[in-house]
Amino acid sequence: MAFFVDPIGFIIFWLRGLLSGWGLAPGVVEFIMDALGVIAIGSFGLGFTIFLIWVERKISARIQGRIGPNRVGPYGLLQTFADIIKIFTKEHITPRGVDVAVYNLAPVLSVMAVLLLWAVIPLASTVVGTEINVGVLYIVAVGSLGTLAILIAGWSSNNKFALLGAFRTVAQMISYEVPMVLSLLTVTLLARSMSVTQVVAAQDVWFILVSPLAFLIFLVSSQAEMGRAPFDLMEAESELVAGYQTEYSGLKFGMFFVGEFLHSFTVGALVTTLFLGGWRGPGAEQYPILGIFWFFLKSFVIYFITLWLRFSLPRLRIDHILDYNWKYLVPLGLMLVVLTAVLDKWLFMVNPAINPWLRALAQLAMNAGLFLFANFLVETRNRRKPLRQPVGAPRPVARPPEKASITEKAA
Amino acid sequence: MTVMQILFLLIGLVTLAASVMVVSTRNMVRAALYLIVTLFGVAVLYVLLNAGFFAVVQVVIYIGAISILFIFAVMLTRDVTGLQAAAFNRTWLLAAFLALVLFGGLFLALQGWSGFETVPPAFTDDTPTIRDLGLALVSPDGYVIPFEVASVLLVAAMIGAIYVAWGRK
């Protein structure tokens, strides 16, 4: 019975008992358990991606009025396996003049940056990779490793297009890290802790209701951090060469690919943990397996929303992307942090044991007011300074030479 | 030799080797990448010192921001290949000598010190947490003045950097 209530906790308990039964020292048992945990989470993440790729292709196909993979296996479920076999058997091309060690390190680093995030996400009340007291800060730190991976991939490829793509990407990612950190700061203030499990525990009222602005800022900035549409300038297939991954082939390209797909679901998981109450839901306290169910349900909803955004919005221009970040999101995030802190402190001083719903209502009202104010500012500016209409001198167009001149020359 | 000591020696060796490569390699982008390895090593040392907060801050600030800034600066100021005629001064031997003398002096000075072989005291309930650190940084009896001065310094650095690097039109 215990197995069905909390399968993972049960397995951990059983395995620990087994190892101790063999007469191993407690330190060695801990080490083995930790190593097994790392292997389990890592392979879960990578294996899950196989399924995610199928999901994403199916959803994108439906949004674009196609059918999607439907040949290999039922509903095309095995399509990804066919692709994996293809990508495994491809040749590894190492172009001339690349910095070999760095060139090979970059794809590994880019997958690592995503997998490391799973270490702190609590999947259920008993299932959490590791409990660190600065978990929220850890999320930021790991995010910056992804930036690094892209930069060294672009540089080591010895290709000017790869380098330019990497520059664009890094400029965008560094910029969008700022509002992301600000929204995480708001979450930290509301939860009064930087530990991710504490953040989940503090969400008697989901933080999406307490601070919807922080939720929106986090969603937008993590979409930009991932480099997916509408922020996918780095690999705008129809306009640029593929960006930083231009020179990668075979499995190394596949690694970037896996990193990207896993990242988009990881963002769903992060949003769930930070704003949607994580594993919390009816019955999740008594039956941890229900917690896992709630967690993945919520994550898939957010994941679906990000995919929806991706496939229905057009691509933005780079100056628009950066303008939107520095002139709108960052000031908004700063004001949100300050106002949240002041309001929360005031509520706490008035009544330390305030009803969480009352607190949420006050914060929600503040958020709405702030949003209307920001909107008002943008509207006034737009009215005062109308957007420039792109009209001007007609551009030179390549035309076929006049018929007459051709005949003259021929004559 | 405990496991911790072996771990420390490995980390220390990697950190030190990478830092030597930072100052000796001719390719500047590579030097910046070796700096990243060094900074990672330092972050791991912070973990060994039970200062997990500083390890994470090290990764955020140094690896996430400073080293990327360095790579950008290298790429903006040189051709990407980065190989120049001479990477070192004529007096590099003197510099190496001075560095060695300094290390020897530090080593001798430290060896005479009584607290050299201290082992760390166990953590008690009084050991400050991050919460205490945060409170100390903003409390008037704590470190609010250094904290505010650091904030002013950062703002001044930001304004100065933008002004200095701004291209004149």
Added chain:
Amino acid sequence: MIPLSWYLILAAAMFCVGLYGVLARRNAIAILLGIELMLNAVNINVVAFWRYLNPENIAGQAFALIVFAVAAAEVAVGLALIIALYRRRNTIVAEEIDLLKW
């Protein structure tokens, strides 16, 4: 456990390597890299002293945090100066930046 001396020696070695970089390199960015190494060595020392000598006292942590802030400010201004110099004089070799020398 690891004795304090190991940390101190490692930090001293890193400091000296950084010093060598500052004194011997010609490229101004390489000099800044050396300064970063020295700052990191100092910070290892600060955190190690906090942990080994007086973990109850928060001063060590506060000090280390200020060093982080100063390092970030230093790099921002230093690199901005170097880029401005490169724009004006097209060089970042420290010896060639000699307008004030007569």
